[in-house]
Amino acid sequence: MSRRITPVLFATLAAALLGACATQPHKAVAANEVAQAAPLPLMPLPAHIERHAGTFAFGAGTRIVVPTGDETSRHIATQLADWVRGSRGIDLAIASEPVARNAIVFAIDPSVAGSEAYVLDIDADHVRIAASDPHGLFHGAVTLWQLLASDAHKGLPAVHIEDAPRFAWRGLMLDSARHFQSVDEIKQLIDQMALAKLNTLHWHLTDDQGWRLEIKRYPKLTSIGGCRKAVGPDAALTGGANKPYCGFYTQDEARDVVRYAAERFITVVPEIETPGHAQAAIASYPEFGVTGTRPPVSTDWGVNTWLYNVDDKTFVFLENVLDEVMQVFPSTYIHVGGDEAAKDQWQASKAVQAKMHKLGLEDDEKLQGWFIARLGDYLQQHGRRLIGWDEILDGKVPASATVMSWRGTKGAVAAANQGHDVVLAASPTLYMDYLQSDAHDEQPGRPQVQGLKTVYDFDPVPDAIEPDKAKHVLGAQITVFSEYLSTPQRLQHAIFPRMAALSERTWSAKPDWNGFLARLPAQMARYRAAGIDAADSAFAVRIDAVPAAAGTARLTLGNQAGYGEIHYTIDGSEPGTSSPRYTQPVDIALPAKLRANAFVDGVALAAARARDVDALALNRRNSDQLDTCADKLVLRLEAPLPLDGPRPVYKVDIMNTCWRWKQASLDGISHIDIDVNRLPYNYQLWKDAAGVVGRPKASKAGEVEVRLDSCEGKRIATLPLAPAKNGAATLSAKLPSQTGGHDLCLLVTGKPGPFLWVIGDVQLR
Numbered sequence: 001m002s003r004r005i006t007p008v009l010f011a012t013l014a015a016a017l018l019g020a021c022a023t024q025p026h027k028a029v030a031a032n033e034v035a036q037a038a039p040l041p042l043m044p045l046p047a048h049i050e051r052h053a054g055t056f057a058f059g060a061g062t063r064i065v066v067p068t069g070d071e072t073s074r075h076i077a078t079q080l081a082d083w084v085r086g087s088r089g090i091d092l093a094i095a096s097e098p099v100a101r102n103a104i105v106f107a108i109d110p111s112v113a114g115s116e117a118y119v120l121d122i123d124a125d126h127v128r129i130a131a132s133d134p135h136g137l138f139h140g141a142v143t144l145w146q147l148l149a150s151d152a153h154k155g156l157p158a159v160h161i162e163d164a165p166r167f168a169w170r171g172l173m174l175d176s177a178r179h180f181q182s183v184d185e186i187k188q189l190i191d192q193m194a195l196a197k198l199n200t201l202h203w204h205l206t207d208d209q210g211w212r213l214e215i216k217r218y219p220k221l222t223s224i225g226g227c228r229k230a231v232g233p234d235a236a237l238t239g240g241a242n243k244p245y246c247g248f249y250t251q252d253e254a255r256d257v258v259r260y261a262a263e264r265f266i267t268v269v270p271e272i273e274t275p276g277h278a279q280a281a282i283a284s285y286p287e288f289g290v291t292g293t294r295p296p297v298s299t300d301w302g303v304n305t306w307l308y309n310v311d312d313k314t315f316v317f318l319e320n321v322l323d324e325v326m327q328v329f330p331s332t333y334i335h336v337g338g339d340e341a342a343k344d345q346w347q348a349s350k351a352v353q354a355k356m357h358k359l360g361l362e363d364d365e366k367l368q369g370w371f372i373a374r375l376g377d378y379l380q381q382h383g384r385r386l387i388g389w390d391e392i393l394d395g396k397v398p399a400s401a402t403v404m405s406w407r408g409t410k411g412a413v414a415a416a417n418q419g420h421d422v423v424l425a426a427s428p429t430l431y432m433d434y435l436q437s438d439a440h441d442e443q444p445g446r447p448q449v450q451g452l453k454t455v456y457d458f459d460p461v462p463d464a465i466e467p468d469k470a471k472h473v474l475g476a477q478i479t480v481f482s483e484y485l486s487t488p489q490r491l492q493h494a495i496f497p498r499m500a501a502l503s504e505r506t507w508s509a510k511p512d513w514n515g516f517l518a519r520l521p522a523q524m525a526r527y528r529a530a531g532i533d534a535a536d537s538a539f540a541v542r543i544d545a546v547p548a549a550a551g552t553a554r555l556t557l558g559n560q561a562g563y564g565e566i567h568y569t570i571d572g573s574e575p576g577t578s579s580p581r582y583t584q585p586v587d588i589a590l591p592a593k594l595r596a597n598a599f600v601d602g603v604a605l606a607a608a609r610a611r612d613v614d615a616l617a618l619n620r621r622n623s624d625q626l627d628t629c630a631d632k633l634v635l636r637l638e639a640p641l642p643l644d645g646p647r648p649v650y651k652v653d654i655m656n657t658c659w660r661w662k663q664a665s666l667d668g669i670s671h672i673d674i675d676v677n678r679l680p681y682n683y684q685l686w687k688d689a690a691g692v693v694g695r696p697k698a699s700k701a702g703e704v705e706v707r708l709d710s711c712e713g714k715r716i717a718t719l720p721l722a723p724a725k726n727g728a729a730t731l732s733a734k735l736p737s738q739t740g741g742h743d744l745c746l747l748v749t750g751k752p753g754p755f756l757w758v759i760g761d762v763q764l765r
Ligand code: ACM
Pocket: 339, 340, 389, 406
């Protein structure tokens, strides 16, 4: 992977802007016309766009002309023709002979400077895509297709586009260990990556909860390590708690993924986790673990503590594994993990400690550094380069190691300033398992919201990197850990459209949020056409209603992006642009069936959102509308039942099962009803486990306590959990009469594990 693109192209762009445009065979349109023109539906935004008068009328007679004998160009032309057939139903023939007009000409042209760069010219007679390498031609073809795929343009607008990526690493990490994706699902993802001009698929193939790549010398890695017990919602995927969750890729399947990606100019970088996240491997071959005993393949999310030992025979194993990995994956980089290796087992092992001392290493971090460096040497001997998560910096790794910064950007800053190449995969912003809104209809995941704009605002070069070290930033990637992303729909909802934000920030020279928003509806239409279930979370209208004068509620509407005109109805009908427009809070008569949506140019930006509001609903909160009492480790978790779905989702702090309803209006309230549910507690929290809050319970099953004004305040109700011992139930209790607004604290007694009690809807009446 080459370093960040040096801005050769941009120098030529500047020259063009300063007057060299006259050399272009186009007539530039007047500045005011350009300003008024709708933005071209391009994502990511090209480095330089010059609009001209006129159009190219492409149609069934248009031909794609490729250089004679250039098979790669012909292949790209075939892909372009496939996309056009798919999106416009038009067949474009491919030719090698020059054509006088009505042609899309591909040219390999060494004067187009920069890796992956291209120039796209459209005038009335021709389209020309020029690049010095096939990857650039491919990007040019994608840009052309985005122009063709747009319904807004009857003909292709005349333009001159010069484009090149800002960064050489524009990626997506896919976790196939926690949940497994089929080869077809991965190919669909690769298609979308290619259309977003991403170029690196980092494939997380092994972890505590599953080993997913066939290794022929060690068949138990997949026969044992490829299966775990189905815990919690996994049972719905397997068909029952007694059916294990299994899956792996044969080497042929992995090669097929590599080939498919390569045809789309995407490199697949495999990850084999070491020395931690190794429980599935140790479950398969306990002799490579520290204790010699066999753990189960983990069913627990979090930090599991099973590590590889540091014996020579374990390195033989790992090197044999890497040999097969290198046979399947031709990438320069091989990812060897390195994250979250809790050192408890190494510290407790006389053999490991003896080896550490024999090697003259002062502590376990240095031992991890030695471990990783040994793998790095092995990779280097085979012409490959090591990349690892930022913990590899804690030991001493060779300068040639590339660091993937995930614990925020600190790792990237430290690594780049020390001269390591770095890739930004910063949590939480670039972690797609974080949810993109706090809406109640979001899926399970991590509720520290990382909205579309938050991702868009992420600059891959943190300010604290010294200017002369910024060249070490190879780029950035979104990271798709799949604990909660268990189905293709959930994966897609998490990835899209946030992937478009990452793609623009790693490709385009400068951010342009407003332009991005204006170009996004076209991108959302492309997702829909491709069968991609993209999230509309940024545009979905949030409906808030609070009590107003008797028999009415005050309605507040808005969306996360603050984008579009909001229209609403109160009778349950579908809102359109002729429905009342929302501009400020309004009072409505109860009961009302509210529906609302946001529109730009008459086009709905999201699915309409609905909320039925009556007097009872105003006194009801779901767990997303409650605050957790202390934000220790808040998750949105799915109930395990019903197996055939849909299953309710709860917001809960798994280290402190306590929720707060701020300023509940208690006038006239005499009862509380609380929906509860019992979920499995399948978490390994390592040192954080000491911080899990337990509270004295009055009965074996425990209870929900309602306390007034604060969590230490007067207990005004106790709701025993015993009636819910089989799972979901609605518990009810009387409340002593109060007046006015009070904070209510709702806490579960006992301590989480092996079950976790959660609360859903809370109704005051
Ligand atoms: C990581 O999220 N543990 C890389």
